[in-house]
Structure formats: structure tokens, C-alpha cells
Amino acid sequence: MAFDPISSTPVRHWAGFSLERPLTMGILNVTPDSFSDGGRSMDADTATATGLRLAAEGADIIDIGGESTRPGSAAVSPEEEQRRILPVIAALARQGIVLSVDTRNAATMRLALDAGARIVNDVSGLMYDPDAMALVAARNCPVVLMHMRGTPATMNSLARYADVVGEVRTELRAVLDRALSAGVRREQIMLDPGVGFAKLDEHSIAVLRGLPSLATLGYPLLVGVSRKRFIGRLSGEPRADQRLGGSVAAALFAVDHGAAVVRVHDVAATVQAIRVWQSLAESGRLMPHHAGDAG
Numbered sequence: 001m002a003f004d005p006i007s008s009t010p011v012r013h014w015a016g017f018s019l020e021r022p023l024t025m026g027i028l029n030v031t032p033d034s035f036s037d038g039g040r041s042m043d044a045d046t047a048t049a050t051g052l053r054l055a056a057e058g059a060d061i062i063d064i065g066g067e068s069t070r071p072g073s074a075a076v077s078p079e080e081e082q083r084r085i086l087p088v089i090a091a092l093a094r095q096g097i098v099l100s101v102d103t104r105n106a107a108t109m110r111l112a113l114d115a116g117a118r119i120v121n122d123v124s125g126l127m128y129d130p131d132a133m134a135l136v137a138a139r140n141c142p143v144v145l146m147h148m149r150g151t152p153a154t155m156n157s158l159a160r161y162a163d164v165v166g167e168v169r170t171e172l173r174a175v176l177d178r179a180l181s182a183g184v185r186r187e188q189i190m191l192d193p194g195v196g197f198a199k200l201d202e203h204s205i206a207v208l209r210g211l212p213s214l215a216t217l218g219y220p221l222l223v224g225v226s227r228k229r230f231i232g233r234l235s236g237e238p239r240a241d242q243r244l245g246g247s248v249a250a251a252l253f254a255v256d257h258g259a260a261v262v263r264v265h266d267v268a269a270t271v272q273a274i275r276v277w278q279s280l281a282e283s284g285r286l287m288p289h290h291a292g293d294a295g
């Protein structure tokens, strides 16, 4: 658990959620080119149905994105991004689902919040669009500030570190200071080390192991490991959509090292794993018995 940098008391809430248990953020990419699920949910009805399924599987938050940020991906126009996601946000918000919008564009943030999204998730830490900080400050909404360098097109060439955990910590601190000076409130902020963003596989692994050091910044941490390339390297599985076991293992490692939220494609498996892990870690408390269960 993170401790507030001023009062030193534990940070127990974010975006209306208690952080006493790890939260699961389900990924809904309305894109043709996302690295593991691009093209699956391109029309609004299919995407809405996928979002409803992820919520039913136990996602606390659904993260909707209309632009792929995989290494080397091309930017899409904000208008195209909005055309993809706004109807899906409106439909899911009507069902009472808590939504975050995964975007770097201030205009998209504003329209997504108007359509019913509650949280802004920006892989650039509100640094890409010069209007983003002021917008998030004015709307006083929860925000995920992620670490990266450059843009998805350039980030791989910027993955050079002498001490990756120390440098990510320092650079996140700088993003935080910019956000706080722009008027973003402390209690709205969640930090994210940006696994796979301007990071080689060894850097991604090091930041995961270094989560306790990043937690000393005093903010809750969100971690996105699902299906990412380092899992392929650790497991030997070349296909991103075949990395369920590795993704669940990495999500558990992240929560065991202090992540408050995990961002995942495979919600049902992750929620089940976290539930069992947490029950074993805390008390071994049992859920009701299922008739016919063997073993």
C-alpha cells in the first residue's frame, strides 16, 4: 500500500474504490491494430458487448482505447479515435460501468468524460497534449499518469538506462510535479511505471521487481503486464494471445509487490487468481461450496 507523501497515512481510496483489495482494469481496445487483440471489437455493438462481458467477469474498471500505442504504431486522428470510442463509452456508462479512457488527446478526454467516462488514463502522463493537464485539473477526475519516453513511434530507441528503477522513479516524480503544479489533486493520481513503454524486456522486468521502490513516491500504482513481450521472453511463448498463464503470473507478482490496480485482457482468469492469492495470503477464507466439485 502506498503512503501519502504529506500525511504519511496509507492511501486507501482512489476513483471511489477502496484499495484494500487489488482492483482489476479490463482492456477494451476499439482499434484495428492493438498488439494482441486488434480488430476484435471494431464496431460499437461488438465493443459494447465485450465491455459488458468484461464487467460481468469482475472488472472493476473498463479501460477503453481507440488508438494503439504498441511500439512503432502510427497515431490516429483525435476525430477517428473519438468516432471509435464515444458510442461505446456512452452505452457502457448507461449500464453503470466505471470507465477509463485510454488517450493522449485532451479533446478526446473531454468528450469521453462528457459521454460518461470517469477516469483518464494517459500513457504520456498528460505530457503529449499541452491542454491535457489543465483539462484534468479543471474536471477534477481520477487520472493514471504513466511513465514513458518519446512517443510509441520513437520509444524503443529511448530505452537506455543505467538504473532503470531510479530513472523511472525520477521521471515519474517530474511528471507528478508538473501535474500537481497544474492543479491536479493528489488524491486523484495513480502512477504507472509503463511496462514495455520505452523499455526493453530486461527494463520491464526490473521495474516490476522495483515496484516497492516506486511505491515510496506515495501514490497508488497501476501496472499493465497483460500479454506483453517480456512475458514471451520469460515463457518462450511467441504469440501474444497465448500468454494467459504468464500474464496471470505477472499480475499476481505485481499485486504481491504493491500494485493497486492491474490492467488486463483476461479478466475472469485474473480476478479468480487474485481472489485465491489474496485469500491464501490473508486468511484462507472459503467461498460457498459448489455442489459436485471434485477434489
Ligand code: HH2
Residues within 6 Å of the ligand: 027, 029, 031, 033, 034, 035, 036, 065, 067, 068, 069, 070, 102, 121, 122, 123, 144, 146, 192, 194, 195, 222, 223, 224, 225, 263
Ligand atoms: N499498456 C497499453 C496501453 N495502455 N495504459 C496504462 N496505464 N498502462 C499500460 O501498461 C498500458 C496502457 C498497451 O497495451 P494494449 O492496450 O493491449 O495494446 P495497444 O496499445 O496496442 O492497444
